[in-house]
Amino acid sequence: MKDSERAAARPRPEELERAILGEDPAYTAADVAAETGVTIDQAQRLWRALGFPDRGLEVAFTHADVEAVSILVRQVEGGQIDFDMAVTLTRAVGQTMARLADWEVATLVHRVQEIEAGDKATGSRATTGLHLIEQLNEPFEQLLVYVWRRHLAAAVARVEGLGGDMAADTADATDLRTTQMTVGFADIVGFTELSNELTQSRLGDLVELFESRCSDVVASQHGRVIKTLGDAVLFVNDDPIRAFDTAEGIIAVVGRDGRMPDVRVGLASGSVVLRLGDVFGPPVNLASRLTAVARRNRVIVDPTTAALLPPDQFETRPLPARPVRGFGLLEPVAVRRH
Structure with missing residues (x-):
């Protein structure tokens, strides 16, 4: 033809x-x-x-x-x-x-x-x-x-x-959307530089693999991926221990894979609002901010999350206080299992 x-x-x-x-x-x-x-x-x-x-x-x-x-x-x-x-x-x-x-x-x-x-x-x-x-x-x-x-x-x-009764006449819709959760934010280290170095096809494959591996780890720990942002994944879990295991799992399958870039993960806990499949509140912003001060392939948490982790299973080490945008001086905490 x-x-x-x-x-x-x-x-x-x-x-x-x-x-x-x-x-x-x-x-x-x-x-x-x-x-x-x-x-x-x-x-x-x-x-x-x-x-x-x-x-x-x-x-x-x-x-x-x-x-x-x-x-x-x-x-x-x-x-x-x-x-x-x-x-x-x-x-x-x-x-x-x-x-x-x-x-x-x-x-x-x-x-x-x-x-x-x-x-x-x-x-x-x-x-x-x-x-x-x-x-x-x-x-x-x-x-x-x-x-x-x-x-x-x-x-x-x-x-x-969460204790809500969808059939109850006195149900408070605001309460049904607000709950205590641990929010995790995992992002790729040096993504801007990678964007300039890799071809578009290779960059797309890398992002897809990153999102896929993160999603698998989040699901295995009974959590939920709220959104993916290309170089980052936002997830939640109502169990801080599972949230920490999720963070460690992401580092294991992404950061410690020589074919993948390094990652940083931040965790923060507190009251969040769930709406239209998204999540809002100070813990969301804080988890994102914490990745900026985390070391490569390390998990860093806020003091609230650290207090929720059982001391017989975890060792927590306060890090020097530093300014975190929107939160003033904050003392992040490094965590590892015994």
């Missing part, structure tokens, strides 16, 4: 969108509002909450978009949630799915390149990618629902473990 013929055969962006969504746009924002009974402002709030820009007067929405808004409206009208809660849940879904979609496409790109380099090449990476997505969509959707249910069950169990 000639290059001009290959170019003509490649799907255009609107064709790719149609193939993935399964239908053509047929509604404006005003149409969506009229069909679902919400105001145009409410329809636009939900659309922006998903992470998309306003489409003005464009015919940009499908029947599935109308049905999705209708589902939320029925929950609001039924009294299960109010509209602000609907927007909050929509934003949570939008942010989660946006990252998942980027992750999925980035992962499939490698497979597309393999196919296009072999005897099944189509001459168009877009065409091959579309075929791959079509083949994976249904099983991946089933996997999404399964994983969501698993994580929902785990999240509800954590709330009940």
Whole structure:
């Protein structure tokens, strides 16, 4: 096939969108509002909450978009949630799915390149990618629902473990989102220099391996990865001993692997707020700050965490007080097992 013929055969962006969504746009924002009974402002709030820009007067929405808004409206009208809660849940879904979609496409790109380099090449990476997505969509959707249910069950169990009763009329939503935890922050030493030295492909592989190994260690210790920041991983655990073991585990599988860069890990404990899958509070900031004063491949903790570690299992050694941004003078603590 000639290059001009290959170019003509490649799907255009609107064709790719149609193939993935399964239908053509047929509604404006005003149409969506009229069909679902919400105001145009409410329809636009939900659309922006998903992470998309306003489409003005464009015919940009499908029947599935109308049905999705209708589902939320029925929950609001039924009294299960109010509209602000609907927007909050929509934003949570939008942010989660946006990252998942980027992750999925980035992962499939490698497979597309393999196919296009072999005897099944189509001459168009877009065409091959579309075929791959079509083949994976249904099983991946089933996997999404399964994983969501698993994580929902785990999240509800954590709330009940904090003493909350989701069915109680007197439940305090603020209390259900606030708890005592140990927060860990692990980051790669000298990441900026590595970024300048490594190729983009090698840097991407290194970050993926770092995140993968950290996630495995966190899960093995019954903790949770809250977010990854490329050169850093933020995790939490309601058990300070398991949090310390997580930190030591990360150092073992990353920092002590000669093929990987060194790491530093900081731990801080205290009251944190859990919201939209993220965690906030002084321990989060402090754990991050502590990595700046930690030695390579070492764990450093705040005094609160040190006090929570049983003295018959751990030896703690206060380090000289030093200024920590946002916390004034702080006396970090080095920890090791007996």
